[in-house]
Amino acid sequence: MTQGSSAQPGVIDLLGLLAYAELGSFFRLADDAGLAPSLRTKGQLAGLAATEQQHYQALHRRLAELGVDPEEAMAPFVxxxxxxxxRTEPQSWLESLVKTYVGDGIAGDFYRRVAELxxxxxxxxxxxxxxxxxxxxFVAEQVRAALVEDPRLAGRLSLWARRLVGEALSQAQAVAVDRPQLAALLARDPKVAEREERTGDSGLGDLAAVSRMFASLTEGHAARLSAMGLAE
Known part of the structure; x- marks a missing residue:
């Protein structure tokens, strides 16, 4: 990490993690675009991939502005x-879309929760x-359309979605344990965080609080399944 950064280590971890996730999303959406069944769908997915690249560049710039080497900040999360x-390699184009929807949904909830602090x-x-x-x-629309054509897909895709959630939460907890400064940020109460910011104090987060936070990330899962026409 470049010397002289005034940002909290947990914040640098958050930005590095999100930047690498956005870079990966760009490549996966670009791959999905190549496998899409129609020119319209190919074009839409290509546009979404381009948006992910723009997000990655914005995060990359922010890390540099903070005096941090962006690649160094991303490295622990590769x-x-x-x-x-x-571990969650899709076996079909539809499974890939479900992975994008479910995985990005859980990850997005995680990033928002951390960003609050x-x-x-x-x-x-x-x-x-x-x-x-x-x-x-777009993804939810594609999955719903596929289920209309073949309702038998619903059971398999629902099981796939549940597996993705379990794997995502397990991996996120492992990252938090491995990156104690990020865990500290996750476990902080907003009022405590404000007090620490004034006093300059910081401590390692309570992993029990981190576990509770991860458990709460499943709250939106049922809504995501419903949006795709799948049952929990």
Whole structure:
């Protein structure tokens, strides 16, 4: 990490994690575009991939502005994120779309929760990066259309979605344990965070509080399944 950065280590971890996730999303959406069944769908997915690249560049710039080497900030998250993707390799184009919808939904909830305890500029950037809803709507529409054509897909895709949630939460908890400064940010109460910011105090987060926070991330899962026409 470049010397001289005034940002909290947990915030740097948040931005590095999100930046690498956005870079990975760009490549996956570009791959999905190549496998899409129609020119219209190919074009839409290519556009969504381009948006992910713009998000990545914005996060990259923010890290540089904070005096941090962006690649160095991303490096600790390459292995865990790549490992999660290897363990959840889709077997079809539809499974890939469900993975995008479910995985990005859980991750987005995670990033928003952490950003609530970050500085105002970082919070605004994360919210801007995650504000894009076009992709979620597009993916849900594609899955619903496929289920209309073949309702038998619903059971398999529902099981796949549940597996993705379990794998995502397990990996996120492992990252938090491995990155104690990020865990500290996750476990902080907003009032405590404000007091620490004034006094300059900081401590390692309570992993029990981190676990409770991760458990709460499943709250939106049922709504995401419903949006795709799947049952929990």
């Amino acid at each position: 292995r865990p994120l790549d490992g999660w993707h290897e 970050a500085d105002a500029d970082t919070r605004a950037l994360v919210e801007d990066v995650l504000a894009e809803t076009e992709r979620a709507e």
